[in-house]
Amino acid sequence: MTKHFIALLTTIICFTVAAHSQEVTKTANNAFQPGEQITYKLKYGIFSAAEAVIKVENTPNKYEGKPAMHIVADAKTLGTFNFLFNVRNKYESFIDTKTLEPYYYTENRKEGGYKHSDKVTFDHQTNKITADKGVYPFTGNVFDFLSAYYYTRNIDVSGLKINDKLELRYFLEDGVHSLTVTYLGKEQVKCGLGTFNCLKFNPTIIPGRIFRKNSKLYLWITDDANRIPVKAHVELIVGSLVMDLSQASGLKYPLNPVKK
Known part of the structure; x- marks a missing residue:
């Protein structure tokens, strides 16, 4: 089961608020800036199983003649889990500074004795995605994991109603896939950096070797200008996993934990 921890952590972090299945309004980039760095810990019971650090950097690279930002995860x-199944994964995405859509994505995964890499180019002029496994046509907004995380933090969700269904389209290895997310309302939730007013979501998960048929995944995102995922909880066949925001720096706006 440990070999699934990093993939699950990455999925939880990057699938935040998705786009409506109907037309949505995306604001300009108001939620983040270069220099932002966010750290998450993933816990299995009382044990810290994994960690992910995501940061935004300026880059001199240009794509389709346009400036870009560099995202690195x-x-x-961690700890005992390094002996059970050592994982060292790196993901990178170059996104348009205005539209926040991806131009180029790479991943290099080292999971025990398994190694995998991929290089993905999003051509928005021809509407084609070129990856190591082939060329794939696409229409509309399609993202990689990292660009999805930052794009969705800027979507206008002010009109959401409880039980509204949302959808995100993303490219992974050999095709374009969809993720459905349900909005569940507002809650206060506690994480490593305090208690925050949050928006609560339920992304759909597929039952398998680590998820029960009725397993639920819940995700809480700050109900403020930062729109940062602060906590996630998912049920497994045995036990559960909790993702927790443990560090945040370089934010565009101060974090505002609830004062008690």
């Missing part, structure tokens, strides 16, 4: 197992 490093994910790794």
